Amino acid sequence: MSEIHGLAVHAAGAQLLPYKFDPGELKPYEVEIKVSHCGVCRSDIHLIDNDWGISKYPFIPGHEIVGTIVAIGEHVRSLAAGQRVGVGWQADSCGMCEWCRKGEEHLCAQAQPTCVGRNGGFADKVRVNSRFAIPLPKALESENAAPLLCAGITVYSPLRKHGVNPSSRVGVIGIGGLGHIGIQFARVFGAEVTAFSTSKDKESEARELGAHNFVNTRDTGALKKVAGSFDLLLSTINADQDWSAYISALRPNGMLCLVGAPASPLQLQAPPLIGGQRAVCGSSTGSPRDLHEMLDVAARHEVKAIIEKFAMAKASEAVSRVKKNQIRYRAVLAT
Numbered sequence: 001m002s003e004i005h006g007l008a009v010h011a012a013g014a015q016l017l018p019y020k021f022d023p024g025e026l027k028p029y030e031v032e033i034k035v036s037h038c039g040v041c042r043s044d045i046h047l048i049d050n051d052w053g054i055s056k057y058p059f060i061p062g063h064e065i066v067g068t069i070v071a072i073g074e075h076v077r078s079l080a081a082g083q084r085v086g087v088g089w090q091a092d093s094c095g096m097c098e099w100c101r102k103g104e105e106h107l108c109a110q111a112q113p114t115c116v117g118r119n120g121g122f123a124d125k126v127r128v129n130s131r132f133a134i135p136l137p138k139a140l141e142s143e144n145a146a147p148l149l150c151a152g153i154t155v156y157s158p159l160r161k162h163g164v165n166p167s168s169r170v171g172v173i174g175i176g177g178l179g180h181i182g183i184q185f186a187r188v189f190g191a192e193v194t195a196f197s198t199s200k201d202k203e204s205e206a207r208e209l210g211a212h213n214f215v216n217t218r219d220t221g222a223l224k225k226v227a228g229s230f231d232l233l234l235s236t237i238n239a240d241q242d243w244s245a246y247i248s249a250l251r252p253n254g255m256l257c258l259v260g261a262p263a264s265p266l267q268l269q270a271p272p273l274i275g276g277q278r279a280v281c282g283s284s285t286g287s288p289r290d291l292h293e294m295l296d297v298a299a300r301h302e303v304k305a306i307i308e309k310f311a312m313a314k315a316s317e318a319v320s321r322v323k324k325n326q327i328r329y330r331a332v333l334a335t
């Protein structure tokens with residue numbers, strides 16, 4: 001019998017407590033991974049608190065996992081024991097529906113999140129379908145790569161999907177866990193990058209990360225000055241905004257893409273959408289294929305998350321600091 005030991009929450013908003021379970025026999029298409037690092041994502045906090053009403057207790061959070069394969073199911077051919085892999089938000093999908101067949105497994109109606117109805121990476125080991133264990137390029141350090149598996153893919157996918165290229169003008173709204181990686185990837189795609197933030201003191205760091213321009217959104221006139229400027233605005237923030245002002249900041253055919261979820265409904269005027277053929281859309285994480293590509297691009301262009309490292313035993317402290325927005329920019333647990 002193989003036991004998995006981790007830190008679990010037993011009820012909405014509860015503390016992480018030591019927890020062990022017997023995962024049973026390894027399924028034919030699964031791999032078992034010995035966890036070395038796991039990022040703490042804001043979605044883990046939402047799951048801990050059951051903000052989305054989908055949490056199943058008890059569960060072990062953690063879906064930005066890096067580790068080494070220690071066992072493979074009998075039908076797994078693509079991976080071998082000893083390989084270093086990463087796992088993100090998703091651990092399995094049906095493999096047969098329209099979306100799975102198209103290589104868009106993250107859109108599968110039966111997608112299984114890594115830590116909803118399953119146990120995630122705040123643990124010594126984790127099991128996932130082998131299709132969702134992505135080999136990590138050598139050049140990536142485990143601790144900086146872990147947050148790429150959720151935060152990284154979340155900002156990479158829309159840049160890729162909406163055809164960002166060297167003539168594009170991209171704005172990244174919010175310089176936090178997502179935004180600081182979004183700026184780096186947008187720069188890698190060759191775009192002219194503008195960082196939007198409420199804190200003026202983030203300007204120099206935004207520029208170091210690759211931003212060409214900085215807009216202080218506390219300055220009400222500043223957004224007006226950039227009217228008609230952007231092909232893509234990537235919003236990483238959860239706070240309500242003057243969305244009309246951002247729509248006005250788009251060029252014709254421009255797109256406002258939300259990866260952060262503000263609490264209130266969006267207030268929008270139709271004419272600027274119609275006249276300039278502008279659009280508002282959302283983007284979730286990405287498929288295994290997207291993850292492979294994103295990790296390869298990150299390795300080649302030295303994109304990495306800026307992290308604060310915690311021992312796995314200090315997971316509670318990391319979670320509470322993420323909750324209070326005290327981390328610049330991602331917390332990563334190391335076993």
Ligand SMILES: [Zn+2]
Binds near residue numbers: 099111
């Ligand atoms: Zn499917």
Ligand SMILES: [Zn+2]
Binds near residue numbers: 063150
């Ligand atoms: Zn996440």
